[in-house]
Amino acid sequence: MSEINVQLKNGEPVLVPDSATVAEALKKLDRDLAKQALAARVGDREVDLTAQLDTLRPNGEAVQIEPIVPQTRDGLEVLRHSTAHLLAAAVLDLFPGTKLGIGPALLDDPRYGFFYDVITPRALTEADLSIIEKRMKQIASKNLAYRRDEIPKHEALRVFGERDEPLKCELIDEKAGDSVSVYYIDGSPFIDFCLGPHVPNTNKLRAFKLLSLAGAYWKGDASQQQMQRIYGTAFFTQEELDAWLKQREEAEKRDHRRLGRELDLFSIQEEYGQGLIFWHPKGGAIRKEMEDYLRHELLVRGYGLVFTPHIAKRELWFTSGHEHNYADSMFSPMEFEEQEFRIKPMNCPFHIGIYKSAQRSYRDLPLRYAELGAVYRAELSGTLHGLTRVRGFTQDDAHIFCTREMVRAEILGCIDFAFHLFEAFGFKDIKVELSVRGDDRSAYLGSDEDWERAEAALVDALNNKQIPYQRIEGEAVFYGPKIDIRIEDAIGRTWQLTTIQFDFNLPERFQLEYIGEDNKPHRPIMIHRALFGSMERFFGVLIEHYAGAFPMWLAPVQVAVLPITDRINDYAAELARELRAAGFRVEANLRSEKIGAKIRDAQLQKVPFMLVLGDREMEQKTVAVRERARGDIGVMPFAEFKEMARRLVETRALTNNNQTQEVQQ
Numbered sequence: 001m002s003e004i005n006v007q008l009k010n011g012e013p014v015l016v017p018d019s020a021t022v023a024e025a026l027k028k029l030d031r032d033l034a035k036q037a038l039a040a041r042v043g044d045r046e047v048d049l050t051a052q053l054d055t056l057r058p059n060g061e062a063v064q065i066e067p068i069v070p071q072t073r074d075g076l077e078v079l080r081h082s083t084a085h086l087l088a089a090a091v092l093d094l095f096p097g098t099k100l101g102i103g104p105a106l107l108d109d110p111r112y113g114f115f116y117d118v119i120t121p122r123a124l125t126e127a128d129l130s131i132i133e134k135r136m137k138q139i140a141s142k143n144l145a146y147r148r149d150e151i152p153k154h155e156a157l158r159v160f161g162e163r164d165e166p167l168k169c170e171l172i173d174e175k176a177g178d179s180v181s182v183y184y185i186d187g188s189p190f191i192d193f194c195l196g197p198h199v200p201n202t203n204k205l206r207a208f209k210l211l212s213l214a215g216a217y218w219k220g221d222a223s224q225q226q227m228q229r230i231y232g233t234a235f236f237t238q239e240e241l242d243a244w245l246k247q248r249e250e251a252e253k254r255d256h257r258r259l260g261r262e263l264d265l266f267s268i269q270e271e272y273g274q275g276l277i278f279w280h281p282k283g284g285a286i287r288k289e290m291e292d293y294l295r296h297e298l299l300v301r302g303y304g305l306v307f308t309p310h311i312a313k314r315e316l317w318f319t320s321g322h323e324h325n326y327a328d329s330m331f332s333p334m335e336f337e338e339q340e341f342r343i344k345p346m347n348c349p350f351h352i353g354i355y356k357s358a359q360r361s362y363r364d365l366p367l368r369y370a371e372l373g374a375v376y377r378a379e380l381s382g383t384l385h386g387l388t389r390v391r392g393f394t395q396d397d398a399h400i401f402c403t404r405e406m407v408r409a410e411i412l413g414c415i416d417f418a419f420h421l422f423e424a425f426g427f428k429d430i431k432v433e434l435s436v437r438g439d440d441r442s443a444y445l446g447s448d449e450d451w452e453r454a455e456a457a458l459v460d461a462l463n464n465k466q467i468p469y470q471r472i473e474g475e476a477v478f479y480g481p482k483i484d485i486r487i488e489d490a491i492g493r494t495w496q497l498t499t500i501q502f503d504f505n506l507p508e509r510f511q512l513e514y515i516g517e518d519n520k521p522h523r524p525i526m527i528h529r530a531l532f533g534s535m536e537r538f539f540g541v542l543i544e545h546y547a548g549a550f551p552m553w554l555a556p557v558q559v560a561v562l563p564i565t566d567r568i569n570d571y572a573a574e575l576a577r578e579l580r581a582a583g584f585r586v587e588a589n590l591r592s593e594k595i596g597a598k599i600r601d602a603q604l605q606k607v608p609f610m611l612v613l614g615d616r617e618m619e620q621k622t623v624a625v626r627e628r629a630r631g632d633i634g635v636m637p638f639a640e641f642k643e644m645a646r647r648l649v650e651t652r653a654l655t656n657n658n659q660t661q662e663v664q665q
Contacts, residue, residue, distance in 0.1 A: 113233030220380025275391030282556035308350035387540030438474025
């Protein structure tokens with residue numbers, strides 16, 4: 001019997017039979033870790049614990065095993081993907097004849113944890129969710145094994161054909177190689193075409209909840225057949241699930257789609273097209289503050305502001321690689337005067353055009369171009385969600401062209417900029433991820449040497465700032481690794497916003513050059529950087545973070561002027577004019593209605609300050625001030641209120657408390 005060396009990262013090697021499974025090897029290495037493990041990473045592959053080592057051994061070398069454990073991102077993905085399979089098994093059990101679509105884990109959507117698309121013999125209703133969930137718990141309690149099998153493609157087509165699963169056959173036809181990975185839940189009617197990995201058995205799945213039903217189309221294409229999407233979530237413990245459900249209840253109160261309507265911030269209008277955002281004047285006021293802040297910081301940090309077209313010849317996208325790697329996310333080409341054009345899904349090739357418009361010297365570098373550029377992506381209708389997933393949006397895009405020696409400083413500058421921005425907008429809890437290549441290297445452009453150098457530059461920058469980060473396999477873009485920055489909102493949800501991407505591919509494709517100190521041409525490095533990510537998505541996050549009650553500097557209406565009677569209207573209008581002249585956003589409610597109704601209306605619109613004006617205030621040139629959260633804070637001279645409001649805006653204060661407490665004292 002032959003043996004093989006196995007080891008944990010930075011651990012001592014141990015000899016085990018090469019026919020041993022990953023689980024058996026882990027028991028030899030660390031029994032506590034072996035008990036916790038859900039799956040494992042061996043080399044650059046994620047595998048089940050039942051995988052045999054002799055199928056994973058690269059070139060006779062020692063095998064390094066990294067267990068995938070609970071309370072990690074990878075562990076959560078395995079748990080939720082396995083729960084999606086459990087959901088499908090329960091639906092098949094309850095509704096024989098069901099046709100299965102796809103059922104992925106969702107890690108970046110704070111609303112859900114997984115879904116499965118199904119076509120059932122009869123349409124499911126919300127009442128069915130509790131029945132399906134009960135069956136899931138019954139199956140889970142039986143401690144059934146998740147079993148993987150590798151079979152020839154023709155055999156997989158036969159198996160799924162006999163089961164009358166045409167959608168699975170279609171996926172196998174499109175995506176499978178010569179052999180196909182299929183998963184079973186032993187003792188259930190479930191079988192799936194899937195890469196895995198999965199938990200060892202259903203007993204690992206103890207805290208899950210089905211959440212909602214939605215309509216869906218196969219592959220998101222409205223011309224395909226209608227399906228139903230069952231959404232759910234799963235966690236490692238019931239305590240985590242209960243906390244998330246409580247958070248979800250709060251999130252529903254903060255839903256930016258509802259608040260957007262109630263506060264008249266934005267709209268999406270079906271007759272103009274799904275995923276296209278109309279910014280209303282009040283939303284536009286907030287957007288202006290976002291843009292003013294950003295442009296000021298860009299200029300201070302040495303960026304040049306640029307503006308580029310919305311379309312370009314299709315040949316450009318072949319050169320950039322988007323036609324080969326991103327075509328599914330681009331709108332169809334349009335033809336004009338025997339030339340094909342594409343509407344742009346991103347700004348990078350346009351900024352390259354500005355760089356190439358003149359010869360560049362090392363003395364010119366770094367060059368930092370920034371643009372609030374509108375881009376358009378062909379997102380499937382089933383993925384659209386309010387402001388956070390749209391088809392047309394504005395990226396706060398920037399591209400930095402620099403030498404290799406400048407890369408570290410430029411990445412550090414981008415990280416510093418991002419943290420500064422989030423602090424200004426009231427986000428304190430920040431998490432960082434390093435996204436690198438996955439197993440399938442054919443999906444990425446560039447040499448291994450380039451990728452390793454790029455990754456090392458990003459790691460160096462993060463270590464220099466002493467910023468902890470999580471390494472995420474398979475999440476890099478096709479042209480280079482990236483840093484993704486997530487923020488935590490007021491109720492504990494995380495949102496991925498900022499991205500800093502290293503690109504050695506586009507400079508090569510577009511033959512970019514600068515003349516170095518040696519008087520010879522050299523290839524620059526290109527860094528892609530977006531901080532808000534998109535104006536629309538960040539706006540949606542802001543609405544929910546503040547529940548629509550924006551701080552003074554961001555509020556669409558900062559001051560409501562409320563006369564008690566009609567005879568005070570002239571005084572109210574005069575104060576409103578003075579406040580507008582001083583740069584404040586003001587509404588004067590001069591309607592003939594009771595002051596209580598006017599105050600209630602201003603409260604519902606979440607206006608930070610209300611100036612209540614009666615005869616005494618008009619005679620003494622004072623204002624009675626109400627603060628949104630604290631109520632009446634007293635009467636003061638109008639000039640004193642203006643000064644207090646000015647300080648709140650100029651300092652971008654996140655609350656009004658300090659200033660109003662000073663007034664009360």
